[in-house]
Amino acid sequence: MSSRRYAILGTGALGGFYGARLQKAGLDVHFLLHRDYDWVRHSGLVVESPEGNFSLPQVNAYADVQAMPPCDVVVVALKTTQNHLLPQLLPPLLHEHNWVLVLQNGLGIEPEVAKIVGGDRVMGGLCFICSNKVGPGHIRHLDYSAITLGDYAPNYHPCGITERMQQVKQDFEQANIPIQLSEDLLLARWQKLVWNIPFNGLSVVLDATTTEMMASPPIRTLATELMQEVVAGAKACHKALPDDAIAKMLDNTAKMKPYKTSMKLDYEAGNPLEIEAIFGNPLRLATQAGASLPRMTLLYQQLQFLESRKIVLSVKC
């Protein structure tokens, strides 16, 4: 049984699910909350899941990082749109040998976190999970839960499989979370963008589910072309993705149930969109490396427009 202690920053669809599963598996978990702090402190967490419903009537809940005990692994499970909070949240949580695990979409976040906590403390993870927060402390897990884990070194220099990756893997597997280890975190992040860029972006712009998009021949073509651009962007950054992965990914998407992407859910909920992590950062990285990515750029421009208008609308209301 691991004695590692976990801090979870952001107890929502993602952090609430993984943190609760870790605690249920016997690990010592400490949750940072904001809006739901009072509720969760008194009532704990409830997780509905096809893998088994459970509740944790008592959890270690905090409204302030200053009150949290020293933790071995600090899991950043906020949306990237809240990362402006990290310079305040992370420094009080640093202890001699602990690490920060960034469980977020897109790329370019680890370098920002490294600026705050140092380049040798950061790991990254990509979550393949369908999960929603449906009420205070109430998580509805729908499908999947796997995480691809990679270690971080400055400039995303590949780290191979490190000892601490193995340790995190052991803890999460104890909680029945499938963990895949990646020797190259940036490669893994680009790989996930092959799906996220076309389907997150187009689902918002076209107000569409994956099923509707896959049923449309022009959108299947466009999704393929966007995926090819992501592969080209990765290649410009010296990350070789298998070109034949695209056809397989489209096939899998066509077989999925009608699915609203995370960006579409955020858009419908009026939450900020993770445009910079998923579009802006990859575009800047790849175009600086010489790639020309007109379709990704166009989608980025359309999303910026929709996001800025949403902000104007909500200020008016």
Add this chain to the structure above:
Amino acid sequence: MSSRRYAILGTGALGGFYGARLQKAGLDVHFLLHRDYDWVRHSGLVVESPEGNFSLPQVNAYADVQAMPPCDVVVVALKTTQNHLLPQLLPPLLHEHNWVLVLQNGLGIEPEVAKIVGGDRVMGGLCFICSNKVGPGHIRHLDYSAITLGDYAPNYHPCGITERMQQVKQDFEQANIPIQLSEDLLLARWQKLVWNIPFNGLSVVLDATTTEMMASPPIRTLATELMQEVVAGAKACHKALPDDAIAKMLDNTAKMKPYKTSMKLDYEAGNPLEIEAIFGNPLRLATQAGASLPRMTLLYQQLQFLESRKIVLSVKC
């Protein structure tokens, strides 16, 4: 006073306005109607316009081209989405020396009309007009009315300024319609697409007015990039558009009142969109000529998706 007789196919926002003005100026005009036939036959046409309101209590209205008298100029003022009707509508209207004037958006229509009526009978016109049909036989003209007129020869071979162009110009100017003559119809059609492609397309996809789009820096950039692609597409077809026209066009657009494009109005009204004339035909022409137009293609794909979904929705209702 001209003795030329005009047939107007499509007595809507465009054909209703121009036809009424020609009749008011003393020309002999014959209107083909469909839905509004009974109304207009009994009550005539009403035109509201900042240039002067007027009504024509009696017009020559027809529900069937077979009943129309021989006309010197047959004006096609239908939406391009109704052009599948032309093989039925045009042949009965052909007489020894008459012409067909295509007043439609986009490009690639004249070759289709030439297949029906012969390559030496076709002229084309591009309308710069804001006008709506607000009720049966009731046209609300808002702004502008100019037409750029060009003669057609097979494969859009430039015709220069022909005698019959001068004659049509004379008739329309008699009705106070500003007419510009173009020596090269295909060049003129590409020129108009420089505006129509970005703003018609994006207004539908982003649900936005010209003012909202011009207020957004990413969309101004995108509109510029789309315009550059249209210029590149024209160039591949050996039509040289002035590159500096783009900045001027953007400036003018920024100064316009909030304006819904014709495609946006069609979308809101549930009418078919002129996607093929404005996007499909230019794209096919330019890519066959070797141009690579990823942004125009993406917008075309998005519009096809929105259009196909709209059709599914209306079949369901």
